Amino acid sequence: MVFVDDAVVGMQAGRYAGAWTIAVSKSGNALGLSEAEVQRMPAEEIDRRLEPARRSYLAAGAHLVIDTVADLLPALEEIEKRMNGLRASGFSDYSTSKISKTVRYP
Numbered sequence: 603m604v605f606v607d608d609a610v611v612g613m614q615a616g617r618y619a620g621a622w623t624i625a626v627s628k629s630g631n632a633l634g635l636s637e638a639e640v641q642r643m644p645a646e647e648i649d650r651r652l653e654p655a656r657r658s659y660l661a662a663g664a665h666l667v668i669d670t671v672a673d674l675l676p677a678l679e680e681i682e683k684r685m686n687g688l689r690a691s692g693f694s695d696y697s698t699s700k701i702s703k704t705v706r707y708p
Contacts, residue, residue, distance in 0.1 A: 625662075
């Protein structure tokens with residue numbers, strides 16, 4: 603089971619439910635800007651504004667933090683890869699894995 607949300611409470615709920623959790627940062631509530639506003643903003647400014655949210659998502663238990671739902675398929679593939687690695691090592695409680703990071707997909 604995978605839980606995708608754009609709020610810290612969503613990451614907490616997903617982990618509580620025993621799910622893998624993916625936070626959506628750039629196109630979610632964290633940035634609070636319209637798509638047009640994001641398009642006009644320099645990438646460095648977006649990253650500066652998003653970094654606290656990314657840290658909050660990870661602290662709340664997000665396994666992965668992605669920018670937009672367009673990054674969801676590669677993130678799901680990453681989770682599948684992690685599950686296969688955990689399964690191969692004999693680990694059975696996949697959702698409680700402490701492997702968390704912010705990922706960027708091209």
